Amino acid sequence: MQPIFTTQITKYKADENFAIDDILVREIKLEILLNDVKIGAMMATPTDLTELAIGYLLSENIITNPKDILDALFDEKTLSVKIIAKANQKALNNLNSEGIIISGCGRSVTANIDLQSLDAKKIQSDMKFQRREISKQMSEFYTQCDLYEKTGCVHTAKLFIGDKFYIGEDIAQHNTIDKAIGKAVLGGADLNSGFLMVSGRLSSEMVVKAVMNSIPLLVSRTAPTSLGVLIARKFNLTLCGFARGENLNVYSGAERIYA
Template sequence: MQPIFTTEITKFRADEQGVVDDILVREIKLDIVLNDAKIGSMMATPTDLEALGVGYLLSENLITNKDEIKNVSFDEQSLSVKIIANENKTALSNFNFESVIISGCGRSVTANVNLENLNAKIIKSTAKFQRREISKMMSEFYTQCELYEMTGCVHTAKIFCGKNFYIGEDIAQHNTIDKAIGKAVLNGENLENSLLMVSGRLSSEMVVKAVMNGICVLVSRTAPTSLGVLIARKFNLTLCGFARGENLNVYSGLERIYA
């Protein structure tokens, strides 16, 4: 399925008017199916959908690692990602009972919003990142982001694992993180010393996705929410916002950032 389609529109340029073809990003309702049971639905852009399903289940702790996965497939007819895996039954029970609609665009759910009950480990990575290098990475953030360049209508996430990086693009910001994580994990990457960079705000569910996957640094060009900061501080995640030009706000985990 193509992630874009072309439609005819009327465009005004100052006093000039014309009919042109415009490229729009495609939006679908995607079902996530784990062991033949529907976990939930989300609005998504039809790219990297298998990675999206894997990243979502990892972020929710419904599966704990790549080795638990037996098969992943996308069914275009039913618009569903079907995953066969050894499921985390405790997390699945909590997910079914405690799920809430998250604040990101699109529509999805998470059970990982309670600061006291969040089932995650303290991040112990000793990796360090130079502030100037983070600024450089942010200045190049939208390079190699094909959908954004064509449509200007998607969020982006990049996860940097050593010399490799993985891109997720989607109409929903939380999907971009799951896509990038899913692509990295399916490629055998260890996320322990990785840096995750996102295009939008650092709300609680975005921060939780980094924490649940053991990522040590999360950076955005925009702001975090109060709960996002509290979660980052509790689990020792380095959280950085307003990465613009040479500026950077560090809300937690300053020890991983150096001049």
């Protein structure tokens, strides 16, 4: 399935109007099935859908180790990703009973929002990150973002590990993170040695996804929420916002940033 389609629109430019072809991003409802049981559904852009499902289940701690995944396949006829894996039943029960509709665009749920009950470990990474490198990568953030360049209608996440990066593009920002994480995990990357950049706000669900996957640094050119900062501080995540030009606000874990 193509992630874009073309339609004819009427364009106004000053006092003139004319018909042109316009490229739009496609939006679908994706279902996730784990061991033949429907876990949920989300609105998504039809790219990297298997990676999206895997990243989502890892971020929710429903799958605790990528090695527990036996099979994963996207079915285009049913618009579903079917995964066979060892499941963390406690996390699965929490999602079913305490699922919260998150604040990101689209509609998705998470059980990993409450600061007191969040089942995660403090990030132990000894990685250090140069401020100038963060600024450089942010200045080049939208390069190699094919869907954004074509439509201007998607969020982006980039997960940098070593000399590689894994990109996720989607109408929903939380989906971009899951896609990037899914790609990295399937590629055998060590998430604890990388850093994540996102295009939008650093709300609690974005921060939780970094924490649950032990990613030591999360960066955006926009602002965090108060709960996002509290979660980052509790779990030793380095959280940076307003990364614009040479400027950077560090809300948590400043010891990992050097000049």
